[in-house]
């Protein structure tokens with residue numbers, strides 16, 4: 001970002017905040033605004049201070065450290081609702097009520113929700129991407145990942161991106177989850193059954209272990225961390 005400075009000292013919060021040193025005697029003839037202006041809409045505030053030459057154009061580089069999550073537990077978190085269709089062994093997950101209602105008319109039965117996602121991105125969270133892949137009619141697999149590169153590779157391989165209108169209007173994602181276990185969040189486990197052509201996601205570690213032990217599903221690690229039910 002290019003900033004034309006008329007300030008001796010500028011302190012940037014997400015590049016939108018300026019704190020002015022109005023007491024500097026070398027610039028007493030200039031008129032300075034005072035105080036701090038914060039226009040950031042995020043809940044996390046990071047202060048980045050840099051002294052820059054007077055009236056110079058500078059390139060602003062945001063801080064490289066990742067700010068700590070602030071745990072906005074009431075930021076409209078949505079249940080990650082789970083559905084199951086037995087005749088084609090297919091799990092489906094959605095945060096969007098009308099979508100769940102529609103799948104209910106397509107022989108999917110709702111089960112326990114698997115934690116909650118944020119509808120808009122919070123500090124420390126990433127999108128949960130979704131796509132649908134065909135295993136030959138009638139088999140389908142709904143695939144979810146928080147790894148953008150993995151998602152892009154799956155889409156390139158034929159998995160059709162499938163968004164959720166409830167999630168910030170973005171076409172391929174259904175909400176946001178943490179990348180580490182913070183704010184009381186719990187792991188969202190991913191499993192896969194090749195014979196069923198089905199990815200299965202759960203926050204229930206007993207259920208996960210049972211499905212690995214009985215040989216039906218293979219462990220595929222942790223997708224990310226969701227708020228508990």
Ligand SMILES: *[C@@H]1O[C@H](CO)[C@@H](O)[C@H](O)[C@H]1NC(C)=O
Pocket residue numbers: 006054055
């Ligand atoms: C800074 O730039 C403004 C606008 O270009 C100019 O009016 C002012 O004299 C400059 N101040 C200094 C100290 O160079």
Ligand SMILES: *[C@@H]1O[C@H](CO)[C@@H](O)[C@H](O)[C@H]1NC(C)=O
Pocket residue numbers: 112204205206207210
């Ligand atoms: C977790 O899964 C086990 C095994 O399916 C089940 O007995 C238990 O009720 C589940 N716990 C919750 C909180 O859903």
